[in-house]
Amino acid sequence: MKLLLGAWFTLPRLGTAAFSSLMKAGVQYDRALGFKVDAATDIASAVKTLSSALGEDVELNLRCLVCGKEACPGCSYLAICDRTKVSPICLCAEHSSGPDAFEVYEKTFAETLVS
């Protein structure tokens, strides 16, 4: 299962114990939108619960601040980036490669603040 940090996702019924464990880990739940794992979540614990409840590996993906898409595909730091321990927003390959990547990042963050 691919999990994009900071984005809502749906899950099949996991049972009370798994649901309760996810809530304890700080996973957000909304009846209409589903579940969300973000900066305030104990990500390692949430991943462990999801992985055992679904019976499959959970692949975490950081979200690109600029475009909101998955930032991890093609990243050269995948091997050393512990996505359960770093802050959950990053930059995708496209938005981290230009000469003005930082300025775009800064501008997007400023716009996020205004909105």
Add this chain to the structure above:
Amino acid sequence: MWVEKYRPKKIEEMIGNEDCRIAAIAWLKKWRPGAKALLLMGPPGTGKTTLATLLGKKFGMHLVDLNASDTRTKDKLDKKIGEAIRTVNLFGERSLIFLDEVDGLLGRSDYGGVEFIKEAVKLTQNPIIMAANNQDADEIKKLGSVCVALVFKPPPPREVEVYLRRIARLEKVEVRDQDITTFVTSAGGDLRHAINSLQSGNTIASGGYKDKSTAIAQAFEAFFDSTDSAAALAALRSVSLSPMDKVRELNRCLIRSSLPPKKMSEALGVLSRADMLMGKIMKNQEWRLLRYLDNMLAHELLPVIRGQNLRYATDDLPFTTLVRIWNDSKKVKELSLKYALRAHTSGSSARSQDIPFVFALCAVKSFREGLEKTLDLDETYDKFLQKEASR
């Protein structure tokens, strides 16, 4: 130093912890007297202090900051920031109270620091921000009821890379892609370390990913082998340790070395002055003075140790020696507590003020026997007291 030069001047210029930064701004915008305080938790170097400083700047608030680990008692906290908490200035403008390292309040419950903060949050006329490194501490959890907590994490490597590339561009420095990757990788999420590596064109990091302890050892070796102050300075700046730990490690290497007594005395003298500088920085929160620490070590320590074949000491004391030290420490602690009970003083006062004299007096057999009887000490203490008295 590039670390200073490129220190973020506004919140937008920071990297990592975007959600936390947005939440902190939202918290301060909405803050009214009686609202909860903000607790920033996370490892050192993730931007907690920077964010607090920049929040004050953004909202035009005067920042009243205090390192809570230096001022722990309720009375002292009240004396230092009580007034700032309870009042606004003549024009009704608020200050931003920043208590750094509140996990330093955890030492003893009778200091009352945690209770002071809880009370202050209820009564304050000014928003309070706190920062803590250890989010799992019980006392930090106690503060949870009066705080909005935000967890800071290291920025992802790719963001660090983007930040380094920006600095390189502004400094007009050509850096190879593989070197940037190495700086990012060896920094392990520590932005300060990554920037220092970039500035020094780090030869230590350029061998690819290395274990942090290896990098530290190599950085110190590079410092000891430096032929001039500039190289020594670059080596010291690449050590990814806190300034205090840097001084401690140098001290450890020195006392294990075979420097001639005169050189040893001079070298320890330099470290002593560095330690005093650190003390002043910590006490007065003069973090800007930190930039002089590496300079001081490079310009004063290097001339003393140059050519003395000093090496980085990875070994610790032999295990048997360590066991002896632990056992003796345990005995001193037990004795101090028993003494404190009889002398109506605290264990720490007994240990620091009385026990050294008691040991000296134990050279007299009658005194020693009397002490053993009065404090109900078992026979193992007799030999221990004799040994301490003979020192």
